[in-house]
Amino acid sequence: MAEPLLEMRGIVKRFGRVEALRGVDFHVGRAEVVGLVGDNGAGKSTLVKIIAGVYQPDAGQMFFEGQPVVFRHPSEARARGIEIVYQHLALIDLLSIDRNIFLGREPTKRIGPIAILDKARMEREAWSILQDIGLRRIRSPSERVAKLSGGERQSVAIGRAMHFKAKLLILDEPTAALSVRETRRVLDHVLEVKKQGVSVIIISHNIYHVYEVSDRIVALDHGRKILDVPREKVTPEEVIDVIRTGAPATPQPEENQRV
Known part of the structure; x- marks a missing residue:
C-alpha cells in the first residue's frame, strides 16, 4: 500500500469536559478524494481544523508526506501545501x-x-x-x-488554492445553499483538482454530493469513526443509515461485497 499523503493516528481533542475526538484514525491518499460526513457535533470540523493548524490535538500523531508534524498555526499547514476553504469565510466581500x-x-x-x-x-x-x-x-x-454568487465564490477559493500549489484541499460544506448549476460546477472542480494530483477532503451534509465525487467515505459520530469504506462498497442510503443509527458499520464478507 502506498504511503498516504496525510495520516492521523489516535487523535484526541478535548474542549473542557467535552471530548470532541476520541482516538480517531484518519488518512488521505495521494490524489484521493475523501468524503467526511456525519451529523452536527460529530467532530468533522474539529478534525479538519487540526489538519489545518487551527487546533492542536491533545493526544495522537499526525504525519504529512511521511513526516511527523504538529501545526501550531494555519500558516504552518499552508506552507506545507494544505489549504482549507470554509463555507462562509472563503472570501472577503469588500x-x-x-x-x-x-x-x-x-x-x-x-x-x-x-x-x-x-x-x-x-x-x-x-x-x-x-x-x-x-x-x-x-x-x-x-x-x-x-x-459574486455563492458558487462563483467557491470557485475562486478553489482556484486560489490551486494557484498556490495545494497538495491537500479541504472543502467545508462547499455546496451549501448553492443552486443546482453552481453545485455541479463546484463538484466538477473537485474532480478536476484530483486529476491534477491534488488530494481533497470534502465535508458535506448532502451525502449524495459527497458520494458523487469521493473515492472513499469516512463517517464520524460523537468523535468516533464509525465508517471508513471505499465508495463502491457502500450505497448513499447505507451511509445515511450508518449516520442515523450512529452504529459502526460491520464489514461484509468478501463474497457479499459490491464490486
Whole structure:
C-alpha cells in the first residue's frame, strides 16, 4: 500500500469536559478524494481544523508526506501545501477578487529600497485563474467579491488554492445553499483538482454530493469513526443509515461485497 499523503493516528481533542475526538484514525491518499460526513457535533470540523493548524490535538500523531508534524498555526499547514476553504469565510466581500486571491501572500516589487504591492502581477495572475476555473462572465479581477454568487465564490477559493500549489484541499460544506448549476460546477472542480494530483477532503451534509465525487467515505459520530469504506462498497442510503443509527458499520464478507 502506498504511503498516504496525510495520516492521523489516535487523535484526541478535548474542549473542557467535552471530548470532541476520541482516538480517531484518519488518512488521505495521494490524489484521493475523501468524503467526511456525519451529523452536527460529530467532530468533522474539529478534525479538519487540526489538519489545518487551527487546533492542536491533545493526544495522537499526525504525519504529512511521511513526516511527523504538529501545526501550531494555519500558516504552518499552508506552507506545507494544505489549504482549507470554509463555507462562509472563503472570501472577503469588500475586497476585489485579485486582492482576495493574494490575501496574506501579496506579491511585491522593488523601487529602489522600497517594496510596493505589485498590482499589475496580481491582476494578471488573477485573470488567468478566473479563466482556468471557467469564470468567464467576470469582466475584471478588480470586481468586488460582493458581486459574486455563492458558487462563483467557491470557485475562486478553489482556484486560489490551486494557484498556490495545494497538495491537500479541504472543502467545508462547499455546496451549501448553492443552486443546482453552481453545485455541479463546484463538484466538477473537485474532480478536476484530483486529476491534477491534488488530494481533497470534502465535508458535506448532502451525502449524495459527497458520494458523487469521493473515492472513499469516512463517517464520524460523537468523535468516533464509525465508517471508513471505499465508495463502491457502500450505497448513499447505507451511509445515511450508518449516520442515523450512529452504529459502526460491520464489514461484509468478501463474497457479499459490491464490486
